[in-house]
Amino acid sequence: MTSTESSVVILSCSLNPTSLSHKLAQAAQSFLRDRQVPVELVDLAEHDLPLCGGVGSFDHPSVKTLTGIIESAGAILVSSPVYNYDLNAAAKNVMELTGSGWTEKPVGFLCAAGGRSSYMSPIGFANSLMFDFRCLIIPRFVYCTKTDFTESGELGPEIATRVDQLAAAAVDLARAFAWVRANGVGDQAR
Numbered sequence: 001m002t003s004t005e006s007s008v009v010i011l012s013c014s015l016n017p018t019s020l021s022h023k024l025a026q027a028a029q030s031f032l033r034d035r036q037v038p039v040e041l042v043d044l045a046e047h048d049l050p051l052c053g054g055v056g057s058f059d060h061p062s063v064k065t066l067t068g069i070i071e072s073a074g075a076i077l078v079s080s081p082v083y084n085y086d087l088n089a090a091a092k093n094v095m096e097l098t099g100s101g102w103t104e105k106p107v108g109f110l111c112a113a114g115g116r117s118s119y120m121s122p123i124g125f126a127n128s129l130m131f132d133f134r135c136l137i138i139p140r141f142v143y144c145t146k147t148d149f150t151e152s153g154e155l156g157p158e159i160a161t162r163v164d165q166l167a168a169a170a171v172d173l174a175r176a177f178a179w180v181r182a183n184g185v186g187d188q189a190r
């Protein structure tokens with residue numbers, strides 16, 4: 001991925017090889033690629049990350065790589081399973097490991113759940129990003145269950161549209177943030 005202010009990093013947090021949220025991540029990646037937006041999909045299933053806080057966890061080579069990828073992102077999309085009315089532990093772990101790389105970035109969520117009732121699940125994660133790192137949470141949110149997919153496992157039209165809208169919003173906000181960093185009055189307030 002070329003590092004530019006409008007680049008988008010998609011963190012796919014499911015470790016399940018038949019993941020639905022990974023399909024959301026891939027759809028967002030396709031949308032952005034088709035529009036020549038620099039995008040990198042990071043599949044946590046391909047990274048053997050340590051648990052945050054263990055001895056040497058922050059020095060692990062994969063953590064250093066991922067921190068660099070997140071630091072260079074203009075916006076971050078988190079695709080995650082819903083586990084116990086929250087994102088999964090892998091999502092929380094990667095956020096803890098890469099920490100300040102998230103600072104002042106737009107962040108959006110693509111979630112797969114077993115049922116319709118857990119749609120508030122990313123709120124705790126979103127709150128911590130706002131409080132810890134002053135992230136701007138994109139006020140669009142993709143939440144799906146198995147019923148949002150076709151029998152052959154493709155995204156249904158409604159959820160596909162929502163993924164596209166979220167991906168587009170991530171790029172727009174990344175560009176807006178880049179403009180503000182270059183032209184805004186923020187530096188005078190620091």
Ligand SMILES: Cc1cc2nc3c(=O)[nH]c(=O)nc-3n(C[C@H](O)[C@H](O)[C@H](O)COP(=O)(O)O)c2cc1C
Pocket residue numbers: 014015016018019020021022080081082083084085086112113114115116117118
């Ligand atoms: C440990 C565990 C906890 C879960 N908790 C919830 C839950 O709180 N709410 C819900 O709707 N689905 C829950 N599910 C179902 C998953 O969200 C669902 O299988 C989803 O497809 C997982 O995402 P993935 O396919 O991307 O891995 C849970 C599944 C597991 C394995």
